[in-house]
Amino acid sequence: MIIDGRKIAEEIKSSLKEEVLRLNKKPKLAVVYVENNLASLKFIEQKEKFGREIGIEVKVFKFAENISAVRLRKQITEIVRLKKNTGVIIQLPLPATINVQYILNSVPAKKDPDMLSLESVGGLAVGQNITLPPIAGAVAEIFEKYKIDYKNKYIAIMGAGNLVGKPVALWLLNQKAAFSVIRSATKNPEEFTKKADIIISGVGKPKFITGNMVKNGAVIIDCGTSVETAPVSSLSYAADSSEHKQPPISKLVGDVDFDSVNLKASHITPVPGGIGPITVAMLFKNLVRNCGIV
């Protein structure tokens, strides 16, 4: 069964839209974007669109790629201070010269719908948070909607990055499931994946997980995001004038070799249209929730 992430996201959207209508104080999302990664623009666009559709203003604060970490943190502190900004998120990745966690920590927990600051991560790790980071919330939402029992199952988490593996692992540490965290350097990842009831992958390697690595009936959640640029034929390339060059055709791909894995999985999320739209929806769910309690 292919998990329809867009459909789940639409359901969340409808209920959030109603909820926002009832709120006296409207939530507002500030997005901090350091201009270093063009793929980020697409993700920001998705957030702007989602916000618009549920009546939430999304404002993007752009900074030049060469901004210093100290200056960026100061700017974010100003953005956080404004009462109307009920949530502030930092669009990742940041330029390699910047200490990412130092920047993420400038958002206090109650204005942190992405839940990436030390305070939010700590609350998650000790198990005292009510909300989950969007990616973990999205996984939990899929489990709930598709009635997937994960509590006594074995889950393989591929990768331990800040945006997928780590938040999912921290969430599961406070649940009843057994899980493994597999790194990209781990030699025989298939030894783990073959036994897993559920695989959650956030490595960023296209076709990293193939059908022969998966057991029959497994649940596959593909959180990988790589941007693949389609090869441009030499003919069409040669025909381009430098003035009218087309932007390269790029598409978002996950970690899973969909066709071969789909033959074995009981449930699978596609890319795009799988975990991505739900994660955006969960970000806004966190934003709306925080707005109610602050």
Added chain:
Amino acid sequence: MIIDGRKIAEEIKSSLKEEVLRLNKKPKLAVVYVENNLASLKFIEQKEKFGREIGIEVKVFKFAENISAVRLRKQITEIVRLKKNTGVIIQLPLPATINVQYILNSVPAKKDPDMLSLESVGGLAVGQNITLPPIAGAVAEIFEKYKIDYKNKYIAIMGAGNLVGKPVALWLLNQKAAFSVIRSATKNPEEFTKKADIIISGVGKPKFITGNMVKNGAVIIDCGTSVETAPVSSLSYAADSSEHKQPPISKLVGDVDFDSVNLKASHITPVPGGIGPITVAMLFKNLVRNCGIV
């Protein structure tokens, strides 16, 4: 090879003793003890002894078992406020009625050598802490002293409790090792342990890990602490007068069936005399370090 925890602890003790001599401001450890668990007394005694031997005062603050969480937190805040208390630890377990994390969060990171507050756990989870929680520090110390390469190995963590499984998992999330977290409810723990290069167990079930669950050459770190009371023969029991009753003979046991596992392990920690003394030493190492930087 049996890992000699007492010897490693003695080495750390000697170097800390010298370090304390050189400090202008002496560290002082406050131990908060709610009188609900007799086994705690033994652990507190070990800390008092270690402190005495390196020239650090350890003061125990005792509270009655029926103290409320709010009152206890207030009292701890007072203890934390005193400048001379450079470190404050809460002896666990607390009575079941008390929200443990609420109490642990009353210790700020810079006075938290046990590193159990939200702030300390968060810093560990995001990978920005310099120091490690004592149990993870003790495991790291063993790896270093015995030149055990763990970075590209597979580690099975048994249990996800606050004192062992969770801090070890949080540490490893920021290292390069692949690891699994196995719960006491997991059906076939041997499927994981048999493949593990390193097993770190903190379940609290005597003889939980037996020789047939372990692969040849594995490294076994036993962090389990159960108190086993030796059976008292009916004769000696009958002979007891209620006035001169002997205390029951109790001993500390780990999770590992030492004899059968020792036949296969390349390295193994005994209980007692394994991870325990090193963990106490690492607590004081954190205390001394914090004292230098505050």
